[in-house]
Amino acid sequence: MVKNANGFIDVEYFYYHILKKSTYIARQYCNVSDIPTNQEMDGASAVQTAAGWHIRPLNEFFLFASDDPNRRITPIYLGQDIVRGIPVDKWQTCIVDKPNYRTVRRVWTFAQRGVQTPVGVVGDLAYPVQAVISASVDFPNGTQALEVDEVFNVLSYKPYIVETSVQLAPPKGVFCKTGEGQDLISLSDAHISWSNRFSVRVEASTSLSVQRQGFHIRYDSGRDGSSRRLRYDYQPPGSEDFTTVIHDYGNELTYTIDRRVGSCKIDAGVQIDDVNPGSNPIAFFIKNEAMFLYSPPEKAWEFNGLRACRGNAIVCTVLTMQKDSFPPMVESDIGEATGDSWGATNIEYAWSMRSPFSRPMFNRSKQFDYPVSLYLRMFRLNNPEAGFSPQNIRTENIEYEFFEMNHERHPQDFDVSICYRSLNYEYLHLVFTLNVNRGDVIDGNHIDRRELEGYVHFTLMNHTGVQFSRITDLEIDHERVSNDVTVFFTLLGRTPKPGSPSGFADEITAQEGHDRLRTAINNGQYTFSFRMRNNSTVQFNAATNSLKSSKHYVSTHSAGRRNTVETYSSGAQALAIILGLIIGIVVGAIIAAVVRIVRKEPMPDMPTSIRNPLPSINFHSKKSSPAAASTSNA
Structure with a gap:
């Protein structure tokens, strides 16, 4: 039931099976009250049936007519x-x-x-x-x-009757606490869960700002959940530089990377300080990533049915919960906590299905596999002594909208080698060669290159004896003229451990890992079989003595066109210009002479200086003496 009084729209939802009525005041706050029973003057009161308490028939609901002898209306x-x-x-x-x-x-x-x-x-x-x-x-x-x-x-x-249950959906972002006996569920009960690995783009908006802030999330839970890693790429408010934050739960480390200058900061732990959610919604999401992503509260969510979302383009299932005394209040100007907190925050998740009509996997239920939005409404009383009223409540809203959700993940998504380079930590760029027993498979369509890359990654981890995250920049290259596969990768040094005496974890160094891998390759121990998509098998064997630094690697096959580069000195360039001018003058004179000959025109008289530029020079006689010269002149 919807009521509009002086522009304030109140919505009432009657739950007769539990005799509770939820009143959404101004579509923002919820008040729960009891539904009266067997009231002759109240058509909305519940009546007893064989199945329990129930709403009255429409004629009785409006107190227009009733055939019931106990409450007859004619x-x-x-x-x-x-x-x-x-x-x-x-x-x-x-x-x-x-x-x-x-x-x-x-x-x-x-x-x-x-x-x-x-x-x-x-x-x-x-x-x-x-x-x-x-x-x-x-x-x-x-x-x-x-x-x-x-x-x-x-x-x-x-x-x-209404066409769909969407028309009965409660207002957005409002949680109704009905008290003891309320049927609260977990997200998994509604078949909602984040994947073990995913990538998604997020846009955040708040009630305090018209500017939307975007960031990108990459997540990988690891093989057993103990090596969980999260990566955020975003542009901090007021900054022109893009920042990457990587949370490494396996090593309890946080990497903060400035992508513009290539600097890196490594901190112990994966927690950050409290922030003001209205002015910095991205950092607020990072602060509460556990509650929002991989560890949501259990048995705390109220199922609110289906609702049209994202401009009525799709239908979402909606679940809402309330967290009291959350979040802590932080002064946005100085970034320090005030010691106070919001009275409560309503948290609403809206999920949809990527393919609503597709069949679920064997022995599994259909999943809501596409997050649409995460909506938070924070509120507190301005004057606790004045009690509840719309005029005495302060509210702020945050909404995170999710786009381009996919479940593909690459090991380079969590690459921290830039930190090793910027902080001058140990790392090695290495390369070695794998021989393949079949030459028609590497570039064929029956091989999964990503799966092969992951397989090589794990074999490198086993033969070097280092953690999975210490092998980065893995690249597999095949030259068509041979059956050889070249493997490039970077072997990082020991994992940083801020606060320890050495600054690093007690692990083997990159050089020790290199030596172990070289021994395995030279002893013929680096070999494995790989299954193709057509169920055939390919054998890979590392070539003996092929492990070396990648800067010393030279391809043994010419796979491209040979180019010749010629250079000239500045003197040669000047001489070429002078010779060009002289040749131009001579050619011009010859052409002019030919033209006069064709026209039968006489040649012009040339000046004496040009006919004989050196008249006083005799190359066949000696110079006369001064006496002879004076006699002849006389």
């Missing part, structure tokens, strides 16, 4: 009339409340048969138009009082 026909321009039939019922000397009179009007309405022509089913409810009080001393209580104008009436 309407009286008053005739015809015109109400709001509609021809109607008028009916009257009276119910006497003897203990209170009160008589309630109801006059109902129904559209006459044959009248055209928005849902069609009125036929056998009644179409209500208006109800006028008045009451009179007759006291024993003869005093009478008359009052008109309510006038109901029925503006939209659909004489059929």
Whole structure:
């Protein structure tokens, strides 16, 4: 039942099987009260049936008519009339409340048969138009009082059951605490659970800001859950640099990487300080990742049915819980906790199915496998002594919307080698060769390259004796002209351990892992069989003495086109320019001479300096003496 009073919309939900009524005040807060039973003057009160407490039939719910001998109501026909321009039939019922000397009179009007309405022509089913409810009080001393209580104008009436349960969904983000006996469930009871590994893009919005903040989550629970890893990529508020935060639960470490400058900070533990959720919703999600992702509260969720979500594009199943005294309040300006907390926070999850009509896996139930939104509504009383009222409540909202959910994961998603490089920790870039007994498989369509890469990763971990996370940058390359497979990878040094005397965990070094792998390769111990998609088997064997540093690796096969690069000195370039100018002048003169010869034009007289630029030079006689020169001049 929806009530609109002065713009405040209240919604009432009746749960007759537990005799509870939830009233959603202004569609934001919930108040739970008891449903009365067997009240003759209250049509919403419950009645006893063989199956238990139940809602009354519609005629009784509106106190119009009842055939039950224990609560008989007989309407009286008053005739015809015109109400709001509609021809109607008028009916009257009276119910006497003897203990209170009160008589309630109801006059109902129904559209006459044959009248055209928005849902069609009125036929056998009644179409209500208006109800006028008045009451009179007759006291024993003869005093009478008359009052008109309510006038109901029925503006939209659909004489059929609602199409879907979506129309009965409670308001968003409101949890109703009905007290003891409330049927609360776990997310797994509703077939909702996060995958053991996934990647999803998230957009966060708050009631304090119109700007949406985006981040990306990558998650891997590990083989047994003990090596859980989480990665967040986001742009902190007010920053132009992208940041990556990796939580390594197996080693209890947090890596904070600045992607622009390549710097890295390593902290012990996976917890961060409390933050203001309104100003920093991303850090708030990271702070509470356990509750939101891999360890949600058990037996704390109220199932609220189905609701249209994301612009009515999809239908989601909705579950809501309430966490009291959460979260702690933090001053956004200084980032310090105030010592106080919000009164409570309603947390609502909305999940959908990627393929609603697909069949579930064998011996498994259908899962809600696609998260749509996580909605939080925090509220507290401004003045606890003033009690509950909409004017005395402060609220803030956060919504996380999930997009592009997928279950593919790559070991490089949690690569921390950039931290080893920036902090000058030990690491080795290595390469070795695998021989394949069949040359037609590596580039064929019967091999799963990702599965092969994962298999090689685990074999490297076993032969080096290091943790899975210490092998990164794994790349498998095949040159088509041979059956050899080249494996590149980075072997990281010991795991950091802030606060310890050495700063590292008690593990073998990268060099020791390298030596173990070299021994295994040279002794023929690095060998394994790999099953193809067509169920055939391929044998891989590491080539003896092939392990070396990747900077010393040179491909033995030419797989590309040979290029020749020529360079010239600055002097050679200047000489080429001068020679080009001289050649241009000579060629120009020859062309001009040819043109004159063709036209039979005489050649121009050349200046003496050009005809004989050196007239005083004789290459066949010696220079005359000064005396001879003076005699001849005389």
